[in-house]
Amino acid sequence: xxxxxxxxxxxxxxxPLRLSCAASGYIYSNICMGWFRxxxxxxxxxxxxxxxxxxxxxxxxxxxxxxxxxxxxAKNTLYLQMNSxxxxxxxxxxxxxxxxxxxxxxxxxxxxxxxSRWGQGTQVTVSS
Numbered sequence: 001x002x003x004x005x006x007x008x009x010x011x012x013x014x015x016p017l018r019l020s021c022a023a024s025g026y027i028y029s030n031i032c033m034g035w036f037r038x039x040x041x042x043x044x045x046x047x048x049x050x051x052x053x054x055x056x057x058x059x060x061x062x063x064x065x066x067x068x069x070x071x072x073x074a075k076n077t078l079y080l081q082m083n084s085x086x087x088x089x090x091x092x093x094x095x096x097x098x099x100x101x102x103x104x105x106x107x108x109x110x111x112x113x114x115x116s117r118w119g120q121g122t123q124v125t126v127s128s
Contacts (some may be wrong), residue, residue, distance in 0.1 A: 008122030021095030023077040032098040032106035035080045037091035051106040058107040085126045095119040
């Protein structure tokens with residue numbers, strides 16, 4: 001599977017933005033999909049995870065209540081709806097797939113090393 005992330009941009013704090021991650025190639029079923037972000041000089045951190053088998057989701061505490069991860073199976077696309085954006089949300093955002101991870105461990109605590117497929121990243125810049 002190949003992943004292509006898009007939708008990043010620059011905006012002022014408080015605004016919304018939706019990121020997309022289109023999957024192509026062999027489409028796996030029942031896998032863990034995740035959004036990560038990495039700010040300059042920082043480590044890559046998990047934002048949200050979704051298990052494609054049943055749509056169950058999990059979020060990092062920093063984005064709970066503001067971000068929503070979802071999937072459109074017909075379009076083979078993963079989304080990240082981001083609302084009430086803050087300057088600290090500024091980062092490069094990546095989508096990723098963990099092919100051999102079960103539902104019970106598909107959570108925002110799953111480290112990046114468990115994800116074997118990555119999109120190229122899309123930049124989100126939030127100004128105050």
